[in-house]
Amino acid sequence: MPNTAAPRIHLGPGHQTTLADGIARGGGVLASLADAEAVVWAQGPDTFPERLPDTVRWVQLPSAGIEPWLAAGLVDDRRTWTSAAGAYAGNVAEHAVLLLLAGVRGLTEQVRAVSWRKAEFDPRVGTLQGATVAIVGCGGIGRAMIPLLTAFGAEVLAVTRSGTPVPGAAETLPATRTDEVWSRADHFVIAAPATAETAQLVDADTLARMKPTAWVVNIARGTLIDTGALVDALRDHTIGGAALDVTDPEPLPTGHPLWTLPNALITPHIANPATGLPRTLAEHVAANVERFAAGQPLLAVIDPVRGY
Structure with a gap:
């Protein structure tokens, strides 16, 4: 009333x-x-x-x-x-797309370069045009990302708790079918809530099922990714790279390998600036x-x- x-x-x-x-x-x-x-x-x-x-x-x-x-x-x-x-969905969605683009376009190494390395970098530049991006936990942030990603020519595979179709997504899957997306999508945005069920959702097995060119973006909570398994996958080039606004542990300690791995991009939890x-x-x-x-x-x- x-x-x-x-x-x-x-x-x-x-x-x-x-x-x-x-x-x-x-x-x-x-x-x-x-x-x-x-x-x-x-x-x-x-x-x-x-x-x-x-x-x-x-x-x-x-x-x-x-x-x-x-x-x-x-x-x-x-x-x-x-x-x-x-x-805060709009702010975080904008940052997530920025991170994904930086990874796919190979900016992580280019911005650290101190010499002209065109022949080396040129073959590593990818595109979102025609790519399938899985948004795991496609709530408010994911929904705000969809028009941004589709504007770049990408197709979105949404994963939600219920599986109710998400407007703008090419396909929506329920959380019970999350395992299907790891081998299907080209890139991933992790945006699910941190719960007991989502802890280390992205682990060694998950990473092994991704494409070797896949980029993983995490703008949810660091605990959704097994950090040790991620470091191994980045070192072994099992995946293309990872762009993280959240980490486990957080703050990420000085000297942690994620700071220096060439296929890792870290921002200090600023997708939604204070x-x-x-x-x-x-x-x-x-x-x-x-x-x-x-x-x-x-x-x-x-x-x-x-x-x-």
Whole structure:
């Protein structure tokens, strides 16, 4: 049922103007925690209140990945919890395509070169035209990537939990058929949530089934790839290369082989730069506050059992 008055939203920790404006745009009013119907939280679980009043019916978290919140035991079944899943999709999709293009076009070695090596580099330059790119975990980020990839002439093979057809994808497979994609696609984008089921989804066996020219892009969580197996595959040229915005461990230690392997490209978890987070999150918050006020389903509702 819609609220008869503007919903009372507690914003924490402290006052953040951009998020406060988002709450106001959604039709909410700021309130103390004791008087709140909902909470919008802008930092991590270590700053979260130990106990919420029974009046709080909804909590908005600031990130798409919620593993720390689940590990801290904060996500309960007494109220609705929402993540920021989908809010940052455009930024991350853009970065993922950048990483894939850099790998396929052979930029990893070219940008490190200090001499003219055209004869060596020329045969290594590939293209996305006519390529099949598998997006494993084709949620908001994957869906935002599809028009970018198709604009380059690529075909998308989407993998989702349910297998419900994804608009723009040439084919969609359920997660139970993920094993089929490793030998079918030319390149891979890993965008699945980090759960017990997806831990080390890309392992030695998976890598061995890929084409020797395949590039693997990870913009999800580092734990989805077996780092040791990946290093071996890159050294042995089992695959073409890997472009990672997330790693396991993270931060990636100085001196780790992934920093110097010529067919590896690392960016330090900046697909969604911190400088743009408040503005993007504020849009998501405004939409959810408006839905909360109208009694409509919220965006990015968390299922604690599934882990996202």
